[in-house]
Amino acid sequence: MAYDKFDVLTSTAYPLPTENVDTDQIIPARFLKATERKDFDINFFRDWRYNADGTPKAEFPLNKEIYAGSKILVGGRNFGSGSSREHAAWSVYDFGLRCVISSEFADIFKNNCLNVGVLPVQVSAEFADTLFAAIMADAKSEIKVDLPNQTVTLVATGESESFVINMYKKNNMLNGFDDIDYLKNIEDEINDFAETRPF
Amino acid sequence: MANTLFDKVWDSHVVRKVKDGPDVFFIDRHFIHEVTSPVAFLGLENRGNSVVYPSRTFATADHNTPTINQHLPVSDPLSSNQLDALEKNAAKHGISHWGLGDVNNGIVHVVGPENGITLPGATIVCGDSHTSTHGAFGAIAFGIGTSEVEMVLSTQCIMQPKPKKMRINVTGKLGLGVTAKDVALYIIAKQTTSGATGYFVEYAGDVFEDMSMEGRMTVCNLSIEMGARGGMIAPDKKTYDYLKGRSQTPKGEDWEKAMKYWETLYTEEGAEFDVEFNYKASDIEPMITYGTNPGMGMGVTNSIPTAESIEGGVDTYRKSLGYMSFNEGDSMIGKEIDFVFLGSCTNGRIEDFRGFCSIVNGRQKAANVTAWLVPGSHKVVDQIKAEGLDKIITDAGFVLREPGCSACLAMNDDKIPAGKLSVSTSNRNFEGRQGPGSRTLLASPLVAAASAIKGVVTDPRTLLE
Numbered sequence: 102m103a104y105d106k107f108d109v110l111t112s113t114a115y116p117l118p119t120e121n122v123d124t125d126q127i128i129p130a131r132f133l134k135a136t137e138r139k140d141f142d143i144n145f146f147r148d149w150r151y152n153a154d155g156t157p158k159a160e161f162p163l164n165k166e167i168y169a170g171s172k173i174l175v176g177g178r179n180f181g182s183g184s185s186r187e188h189a190a191w192s193v194y195d196f197g198l199r200c201v202i203s204s205e206f207a208d209i210f211k212n213n214c215l216n217v218g219v220l221p222v223q224v225s226a227e228f229a230d231t232l233f234a235a236i237m238a239d240a241k242s243e244i245k246v247d248l249p250n251q252t253v254t255l256v257a258t259g260e261s262e263s264f265v266i267n268m269y270k271k272n273n274m275l276n277g278f279d280d281i282d283y284l285k286n287i288e289d290e291i292n293d294f295a296e297t298r299p300f
Numbered sequence: 301m302a303n304t305l306f307d308k309v310w311d312s313h314v315v316r317k318v319k320d321g322p323d324v325f326f327i328d329r330h331f332i333h334e335v336t337s338p339v340a341f342l343g344l345e346n347r348g349n350s351v352v353y354p355s356r357t358f359a360t361a362d363h364n365t366p367t368i369n370q371h372l373p374v375s376d377p378l379s380s381n382q383l384d385a386l387e388k389n390a391a392k393h394g395i396s397h398w399g400l401g402d403v404n405n406g407i408v409h410v411v412g413p414e415n416g417i418t419l420p421g422a423t424i425v426c427g428d429s430h431t432s433t434h435g436a437f438g439a440i441a442f443g444i445g446t447s448e449v450e451m452v453l454s455t456q457c458i459m460q461p462k463p464k465k466m467r468i469n470v471t472g473k474l475g476l477g478v479t480a481k482d483v484a485l486y487i488i489a490k491q492t493t494s495g496a497t498g499y500f501v502e503y504a505g506d507v508f509e510d511m512s513m514e515g516r517m518t519v520c521n522l523s524i525e526m527g528a529r530g531g532m533i534a535p536d537k538k539t540y541d542y543l544k545g546r547s548q549t550p551k552g553e554d555w556e557k558a559m560k561y562w563e564t565l566y567t568e569e570g571a572e573f574d575v576e577f578n579y580k581a582s583d584i585e586p587m588i589t590y591g592t593n594p595g596m597g598m599g600v601t602n603s604i605p606t607a608e609s610i611e612g613g614v615d616t617y618r619k620s621l622g623y624m625s626f627n628e629g630d631s632m633i634g635k636e637i638d639f640v641f642l643g644s645c646t647n648g649r650i651e652d653f654r655g656f657c658s659i660v661n662g663r664q665k666a667a668n669v670t671a672w673l674v675p676g677s678h679k680v681v682d683q684i685k686a687e688g689l690d691k692i693i694t695d696a697g698f699v700l701r702e703p704g705c706s707a708c709l710a711m712n713d714d715k716i717p718a719g720k721l722s723v724s725t726s727n728r729n730f731e732g733r734q735g736p737g738s739r740t741l742l743a744s745p746l747v748a749a750a751s752a753i754k755g756v757v758t759d760p761r762t763l764l765e
Contacts, residue, residue: 137339295353
């Protein structure tokens with residue numbers, strides 16, 4: 102499914118400093134029963150956002166009005182661990198987020214994000230702490246994520262760090278391209294390779 | 301240059317290397333199930349693509365299937381809808397499908413190996429993170445997202461950066477009551493839940509050489525729980541003996557040819573890893589987790605560590621213990637439990653049921669415990685019956701259910717109620733994993749059996765002597 106191109110994003114951010122946020126929290130298994138991709142924002146962080154009776158948990162950052170409309174989430178270390186469910190990345194995107202910043206991402210979640218148009222930005226633990234401190238002190242603090250230059254900047258102070266992304270994925274994100282188009286384009290080469298496989 | 305097992309298998313599947321990008325990586329075997337495949341088929345059809353190699357994809361229903369009365373229609377309309385979608389998509393695209401009730405049906409990571417679909421030197425993916433299980437056969441196997449499921453269906457390739465290499469050596473002899481599950485939980489506790497992120501693991505040393513194929517599958521299955529993409533073990537005589545004659549393994553001349561290739565699949569002397577760890581079998585005791593990720597594990601006789609003594613953030617650690625209603629310094633032994641779950645792609649194989657039965661044989665289930673015993677496949681059920689384990693199970697007051705993922709992720713009706721404490725042989729103790737508000741202690745089938753008999757967390761060694 103196509104996603105909007107990503108270039109430079111400047112936005113306030115939701116802070117979620119808890120470490121080891123697993124994809125079962127991002128979207129619990131009982132909400133994986135759809136056969137099409139839509140409305141996964143509804144159950145994004147379901148059990149952390151809502152009480153069992155369906156009322157919102159006021160203290161949870163994603164429910165706080167002061168952060169509403171942010172397009173960036175700053176998460177704790179080892180964000181997105183556990184299950185490979187791409188529904189977790191879909192729910193991030195459907196909630197209106199285009200970028201997750203963390204000092205460490207679980208591999209499968211990171212891949213899934215890149216495949217659905219959410220930019221995972223890995224920063225140092227120190228810079229993550231700087232961002233948390235800033236947005237928790239002032240919810241209006243903006244973060245600028247510049248994909249062409251591969252930098253992430255705390256706008257108010259100018260503190261900045263560069264991040265790593267390979268050229269191929271960067272080009273995909275900048276243009277809204279995806280892997281399937283690339284692979285279909287080298288179909289003959291893949292078919293020739295398949296002939297050589299023993300089983 | 302000396303080569304690793306991982307390099308040999310990975311490099312032989314690279315169709316092309318993208319400059320400053322991932323490898324175009326060829327997939328030999330692709331498993332699909334009802335939960336992570338429907339949107340991939342939708343994408344495939346929206347783009348007007350077809351399934352290029354239907355014989356390389358295998359469908360089985362497992363994640364949301366009921367574990368009682370499988371002969372009746374599935375009552376949950378959403379689950380039923382996903383099961384129908386899997387069946388229809390498989391039929392439409394010429395993919396083999398083992399639906400509910402099929403003799404070959406069961407958990408994807410149980411039925412793959414037992415039907416000989418899993419082979420040494422193969423690349424195997426599935427939209428499920430525990431695909432790492434198949435690494436027990438010397439395959440490179442890992443979980444993928446739904447976009448990648450669509451890639452495999454429409455091109456038989458995914459685009460994947462090559463992970464770094466880690467080797468974990470465990471040497472010596474395992475003590476009484478210490479199983480493959482304990483070895484894995486011990487390693488994960490040492491590595492933490494993210495210590496192997498970015499790596500692919502090779503398990504080596506005599507502990508794994510001595511281990512059964514079932515045990516190796518349990519270990520490789522749990523690789524993802526320390527963040528590793530997958531784990532693998534070099535194939536040996538045990539691997540070949542397990543595979544020979546299974547329905548989908550190569551036969552006759554093809555088997556001989558395959559064997560010649562498989563015998564080249566080992567890490568050569570002097571081959572280099574990015575990082576290597578050595579552990580001693582004698583340091584490992586029956587394990588149990590006490591928190592909300594699989595890295596929060598310890599020997600069953602130990603006390604819960606203090607926040608200051610562990611790596612990582614104190615707030616996250618205290619939040620985790622708070623969810624579990626445990627305190628720093630608590631002993632796990634003697635904690636009253638409510639549920640026991642034996643099953644899952646981690647511990648739903650015949651050896652796990654044999655282990656469980658070795659403890660419950662001649663004893664009675666504690667009255668306060670609700671136990672769900674869920675075999676990984678129909679073939680496991682048949683084997684349980686052939687060995688007479690079903691009688692031991694029934695006589696001890698337990699009930700054998702029908703195969704599926706069940707309470708491992710609680711997508712069906714097998715949900716642990718909020719607040720209840722479960723000793724589970726599955727793979728994840730995340731918040732709410734076994735049902736909203738449920739609390740999970742991960743352990744081996746032996747710890748689960750001992751705890752089911754006593755009604756409290758119990759060291760299985762006290763019942764084995």
